[in-house]
Amino acid sequence: MVSFIKADAIKCTQPNKVRMKGFIGKRFEANRLNRLRLQEEYFLLWPFQEHCPIGYGYHQPHPDITLGDWHGEFLGTWVSAASLTAWNTSDEELCKKIDILVRNWLATQKEDGYLGTYDEKDRWKSWDVWVQAHDLIGLLTYYHYTGREDILKAAIRVADRVLKDFGPGKRPLHKTGPHRGMASSAILEPLIWLYWETGDKRYLEFGRWLVDEDWEQPDGPRLISSLLSGLGVAGTPCPKGVEMLIDFAGLLELYRATGEERYLKTVLVAWEDIVRNHLYITGSASTGEYFTPDFVLRNDGVFRIGETCVTMGWIYLNLSLGKLTGEARFFDMVEQSLYNHLLGAQSPDGRGWAYYVGLRDSKRYRWHTDPECCPSRGTRMLALMPLYVFGVDNEGIVVNFYEKSEATLTLNSGVEVKIEQETSYPFDGEVLLKFALKEPSYFTVRLRLPGWCEKYEVRLNDEPIETLVDARGYIVVDRVWCNGDTLRMNMDMPxxxxxxxxxxxxxxxxxxxxxxxxxxxxxxxxxxxxxxxxxxxxxxxxxxxxxxxxxxxxxxxxxxxxxxxxxxxxxxxxxxxxxxxxxxxxxxxxxxxxxxxxxxxxxxxxxxxxxxxxxxxxxxxxxxxxxxxxxxxxxx
Structure with a gap:
C-alpha cells in the first residue's frame, strides 16, 4: 500500500475492534436487523441485470419502486453499509446475504470491466459514472472486510474501464452526468482509495486532472476557483448539496495523496461558509437539495429542507476532516448532525427513513422512498460510526464520541489497551472510562470537549485532577496508565x-x-x-x-x-x-x-x-x- 503524503492525525478503529452499546448502538442495531437484513435483493440487482433506460420516469420492470436511472448507486451503498456492519457484529446471516448478492452482482460485469445499469448505446450518459463510483465504494469496502483478491480485481476492472475513456487527452468527465459533472466526480474518492491499494499512479493522475483541469472548464463545476475567490458554496456554478459534499470528500483524499494545500483550503473555505450561512441548528443543510444564495434557512417541510443525503454528506465530510486534522470542531459538527437531523430521519425501529426533515414539519418514515438515495445513505452513515468512537494518534488514545461502548486499541507503540466507556450520553453528561492493559504504559488520553460544554470536571481513579484543553479542542490526560485505572468526566448540561x-x-x-x-x-x-x-x-x-x-x-x-x-x-x-x-x-x-x-x-x-x-x-x-x-x- 502507498503511504499518505499528508497522514491523518487520528487513525480510525477497525470495525471488529469496537462495540457500541448506547443510544447510537441501539440505532445501529435497528439498522442492522430491520433494514440491512431485510433489504430485497431484487430491488438492488435488477438495474444491473436488466438495465435502465435514460431519464426520469416510471421504468419497467418495476414501475412501482423506482424513478430515475440513478438506481444503480443503491447496490454499492448497501454493500458498503452491510459489509461494515457484518464486520462489526460478526453477523453470519448478513454476511451470507452480502456474499450471494455480490456474486450475482459481479455476474453482470462485462468483459471490458463495465459494471453498470445502461445499455451500450447509453454508456456514460446521465448517472452512469456516478453508478461506477458507488460500485467502487461497495466493492472496496467488501474487499477490506473479506480480503478477497478477486473483489479487488473486479474493482480495478471497473476503474480501468472509466479511465479508458476519461482523463488527460480523452473525454471530459464534466460533460457526463448532471450538475456540471459533480455527480460523475464522485468517482474521485474511490479512485484514490485504489491508488492507496495498488500504487497505480494512473488513479492519482486522473484525480489531479479532474480537479485542476476538468472541473475548471467554463461549463464545469469550478469548485476550487469559485470557493477560493470568495463566492461561497451557493455561488458556485451548481450549488447541489450532496454531490458537492461528496466531491469535497474526494478532494480531501487527493490532498492526503499529494499534499497540495489548495485542495485542503478549498474544503475548509466551504466548511466555514456552510457553518456560518447554511447550517440548521439541527445539523443539516439544503433547500430543495441545494445550498441557497439567500442564506434563508426555511423551517417548513414544504420547502423540502434537510435532505438526508445532505445530512449524511455533511457528517461524512466532517469525519474525514476530523481524522485528518485531529480537531474536535469537526467531530462537534458530526455530533450535532447525528443526534438531531440524521437520527431524526431514521424511524425508531430502524426500518424506515425520511427523505426530507424540516424544522416545522411531520416525519414521513418510509421503507422505500422514490428515489432511494436517502435511506441508503443514512444506512451507510450509521454503519460507519463504530470506526470513529475511539481513535489512536501519535501519543495515545483519542475519544471522539461519548457512547456506551468497548474497544480494543493498539497504540503506535504496540501496546494493546482495552477500553470500556459507560455513559448515558447524550441524555446525561457523565462519562466513565475503564482501562485494561497487561502492564503499566505511558500514553496520552484525549477527551473531546464538546463545543457546547462550558463547565466540566475530570477525575482519575475517583480523585479530581487538573487538566488542560489542547489547541485541537481535547482535554489531555497523560500519565503512566495501569490496569484498572478509571477516568471520569462530568460535563454540565444546562x-x-x-x-x-x-x-x-x-x-x-x-x-x-x-x-x-x-x-x-x-x-x-x-x-x-x-x-x-x-x-x-x-x-x-x-x-x-x-x-x-x-x-x-x-x-x-x-x-x-x-x-x-x-x-x-x-x-x-x-x-x-x-x-x-x-x-x-x-x-x-x-x-x-x-x-x-x-x-x-x-x-x-x-x-x-x-x-x-x-x-x-x-x-x-x-x-x-x-x-x-x-x-x-x-x-x-
Whole structure:
C-alpha cells in the first residue's frame, strides 16, 4: 500500500475492534436487523441485470419502486453499509446475504470491466459514472472486510474501464452526468482509495486532472476557483448539496495523496461558509437539495429542507476532516448532525427513513422512498460510526464520541489497551472510562470537549485532577496508565435558550448538550395547536423555569412554561370541505400551562401517518404539521 503524503492525525478503529452499546448502538442495531437484513435483493440487482433506460420516469420492470436511472448507486451503498456492519457484529446471516448478492452482482460485469445499469448505446450518459463510483465504494469496502483478491480485481476492472475513456487527452468527465459533472466526480474518492491499494499512479493522475483541469472548464463545476475567490458554496456554478459534499470528500483524499494545500483550503473555505450561512441548528443543510444564495434557512417541510443525503454528506465530510486534522470542531459538527437531523430521519425501529426533515414539519418514515438515495445513505452513515468512537494518534488514545461502548486499541507503540466507556450520553453528561492493559504504559488520553460544554470536571481513579484543553479542542490526560485505572468526566448540561441572528425573529429554540428540542403536537393539551404556543422566559435567566424530565435512558424531555390562547371553537364535522365555520371567538383569554418539549429525533414520532408502508415519492406532500423547533416567546 502507498503511504499518505499528508497522514491523518487520528487513525480510525477497525470495525471488529469496537462495540457500541448506547443510544447510537441501539440505532445501529435497528439498522442492522430491520433494514440491512431485510433489504430485497431484487430491488438492488435488477438495474444491473436488466438495465435502465435514460431519464426520469416510471421504468419497467418495476414501475412501482423506482424513478430515475440513478438506481444503480443503491447496490454499492448497501454493500458498503452491510459489509461494515457484518464486520462489526460478526453477523453470519448478513454476511451470507452480502456474499450471494455480490456474486450475482459481479455476474453482470462485462468483459471490458463495465459494471453498470445502461445499455451500450447509453454508456456514460446521465448517472452512469456516478453508478461506477458507488460500485467502487461497495466493492472496496467488501474487499477490506473479506480480503478477497478477486473483489479487488473486479474493482480495478471497473476503474480501468472509466479511465479508458476519461482523463488527460480523452473525454471530459464534466460533460457526463448532471450538475456540471459533480455527480460523475464522485468517482474521485474511490479512485484514490485504489491508488492507496495498488500504487497505480494512473488513479492519482486522473484525480489531479479532474480537479485542476476538468472541473475548471467554463461549463464545469469550478469548485476550487469559485470557493477560493470568495463566492461561497451557493455561488458556485451548481450549488447541489450532496454531490458537492461528496466531491469535497474526494478532494480531501487527493490532498492526503499529494499534499497540495489548495485542495485542503478549498474544503475548509466551504466548511466555514456552510457553518456560518447554511447550517440548521439541527445539523443539516439544503433547500430543495441545494445550498441557497439567500442564506434563508426555511423551517417548513414544504420547502423540502434537510435532505438526508445532505445530512449524511455533511457528517461524512466532517469525519474525514476530523481524522485528518485531529480537531474536535469537526467531530462537534458530526455530533450535532447525528443526534438531531440524521437520527431524526431514521424511524425508531430502524426500518424506515425520511427523505426530507424540516424544522416545522411531520416525519414521513418510509421503507422505500422514490428515489432511494436517502435511506441508503443514512444506512451507510450509521454503519460507519463504530470506526470513529475511539481513535489512536501519535501519543495515545483519542475519544471522539461519548457512547456506551468497548474497544480494543493498539497504540503506535504496540501496546494493546482495552477500553470500556459507560455513559448515558447524550441524555446525561457523565462519562466513565475503564482501562485494561497487561502492564503499566505511558500514553496520552484525549477527551473531546464538546463545543457546547462550558463547565466540566475530570477525575482519575475517583480523585479530581487538573487538566488542560489542547489547541485541537481535547482535554489531555497523560500519565503512566495501569490496569484498572478509571477516568471520569462530568460535563454540565444546562438548558440553553438559543436565538437566531438571521431569521426566526422573536422565536427561540432550546438545546441541552448536543440535543435540539421541539414542541410536539402529541404532547399539547386537547385542541391546542402548535401555533397557539408562546413560551414564557425569565428576563434575567431565560432557562430558569425550565425543568429537565428524564423519562428513561433513551430520551430526555424539557418541561417549559407557556401561554396559549384558548382554542377557537369550530364545527366538529368538516364534511369533506376545505374550510370549516367558526362558531365562537374566545377573545384574548390566555391560559398558562407547562408543556413537554421532546428531542428533535423523537419529534412527531407518535403520529401514525409517519409509518406508511409501500413506496412513497420523495416529494410526498406535507399534509399536517406535528412538531416545530423555533417557538415564539415573551418575557414572563
Amino acid at each position: 438548558v440553553r435558550v438559543v436565538i437566531d441572528k438571521f431569521g426566526n425573529n422573536l422565536r427561540v429554540a432550546f438545546m441541552r448538550g448536543p440535543l435540539v428540542f421541539a414542541a410536539d403536537s402529541s404532547y399539547l393539551p386537547e385542541r391546542c395547536l402548535l401555533d397557539d404556543i408562546v413560551v414564557l422566559l425569565d428576563p434575567i435567566e431565560p432557562a430558569k423555569n425550565i425543568r429537565v424530565l428524564k423519562e428513561n435512558m433513551d430520551t430526555v424531555h424539557l418541561v417549559v412554561p407557556v401561554i396559549f390562547v384558548e382554542p377557537n371553537k369550530s364545527r366538529d364535522a368538516w364534511r369533506g370541505e376545505r374550510y370549516c365555520v367558526l362558531t365562537r371567538r374566545n377573545g384574548e383569554k390566555k391560559i398558562t400551562k407547562y408543556i413537554e418539549l421532546v428531542p428533535f429525533f423523537e419529534a412527531g414520532n407518535k403520529d401514525p401517518i409517519c409509518y406508511l408502508g409501500g413506496v412513497s415519492r420523495h416529494i410526498e406532500p406535507v399534509i399536517n404539521i406535528t412538531y416545530q423547533v423555533w417557538l415564539p416567546y415573551i418575557w414572563a
